[in-house]
Amino acid sequence: MTDQFLFADEPASSTHSEAKEPFHILVVDDDEEIHVITRMALSDFKLDKRPLQFHSAYSGEEAKRMLQERDDFALMLLDVVMESDHAGLEIARWTREVLKNHLVRIVLRTGQPGQAPEEEVIAKYDIDDYKEKTELTYRKLVTLMYSSLRAFRDLQSIERYKSGLERIIKASAEIFCAKSVNQLSQGILEQLVALLTRSDAAAYCKLNLEGYTASGQDDEPFSIIAATGKYQAQVGHILQQKNDQKIIQSLRQRKEHVAYEIHNETYYGLYRTSAKHFYLLYIQGISELSDNDKNLLTLFMNNTAIAFEHAELISQQR
Template sequence: MSDSFVFADTTSSNLAVSASEPFQVLIVDDDEEIHVITKMALSDFELDGRGLKFTSVYSGAEAREVLSQRDDFALMLLDVVMEHDHAGLDLVKWTREELKNRMVRIVLRTGQPGQAPEEQVIAKYEIDDYKEKTELTYRKLMTLMYSSLRAFRDLQAIEHYKVGLERIISASTEIFSACSINQLSQGILEQLVALLTRSNTAAYCRIDGFTATCDKQQPMHIIAATGAFIQQIGYAVHNVLDLKLVEQLVEKATPVSFQVKDNTYYGVYKTSANHFYLLYIRGVNELSETDRKLLDMFMNNTAIAFEHAEVYGQQEG
């Protein structure tokens, strides 16, 4: 290999595997050694408790195929010269203009800077950084990862705010219908999770006839969700929850009780009609007093809204 990374000596660390979803990184380069070195150098990288998961492709054509099928890449490390001199630049243009993918952070890496002058490339193409392979020391590579993934994380949060706001506005037209309240809860939950966490995985459940033994015949149905739970709205959930902890929270006398365990928030709200609602959010390390009040208000107001919708529906019937 004509161009190589120059990495400083590092001490290995045995970091615990994070339960949070890793950032997806796409490496596009026709040099196998670049893939190997990059993965080795970043094997212990973490941001917000999230590691990295790599996908390797070796040409612009392969990259197009993968990007057409997946939209979850946080970062693309992209070589300029592959099957032809401007394969990388063509891929950037296709990703931004035809695929309309504005979220993925794109970092161009070149071993032949004369082929694509930095100033011209940055001015003409929607990339986030430009690096010569020979200048990417270990420290600079780590700095690049932090800056790129933080930018992706923040853009993702903004998108979640927008989606949540859209749901809230749409739901506000028929506030007394159960369907509308469900949509309203979904929108607010998406905004809360984007505001308070880094993982975008949460479920808001109604606990039907909860018993002290956590009998699975008494299910917890998801009524709003984000991330990994969004496809399970309307269904019962058990296997991912700490049922013993839920039981302990239900048995407390206070209307709202919560606990953060293993970076996961469990909050239980008890209504005046003796119904229970559970709010489960991953990626919560600690809560400020303001954060806790926001979550309490969410559970209180949505629970009341659902019960009012039930009464309204019975009166209409």
């Protein structure tokens, strides 16, 4: 009986840890030993509780193929000398100029520093660091990971912020159009998530909770209006988060128009309109919020809910 309870607790814990998307690291080197040593040295490394996931390429051509297949590499540890004396330099140039990938951090590693002088390489190529393999001790490698991944993380936030701003500008042309309100909400949500959290997993939903009970028998009808990250593909669809029913039910019992709770690094904000419609803001990756942050999220829920209600009224009148 005791064993059953112990085993029953494990899935919830592992599910929570799986929510942290890893940083993807591309190791490009023709020496298998370098790949093995790098993985071993950094096997326990985490930033923002996110682990590392390594991908290996053993030639310049293989590296190019992998870079074309996915655009979310945070860092590329790149050997200079492989199939040619300057293969790594060519990949660095190609990544920035041809692939137009300016987010991935590129760190050149060489065992033959005379082949490509450091000052010349840094001046000529858009790379982030240049290291001799002999100088990369464990401590220096860990320091390099922190600095490179923090830079990548912050650049990602800036890109999301710019994307949100672009949506807001486009939506401002027809502010009372329902489609425009969706676009406006999407743009503001992208900016909020970039500003307040290191995660980009968020969903803003309209809830039609009539007839919904706390018994958990019925699926919870989250209709996603705007989203970022893994929820973005589900905009316009129903999102089912059965594990969160108790939290949302608890928020519904409160008398405030805006009620929120942070549980397991997830923000739940529920807004109740005068017409008794409900809007749910769900953001993963938030452990605590300042008063300023709370005010921003409350304003977002208040103003977007009002905009949606007005858009619906205008639509019904036409």
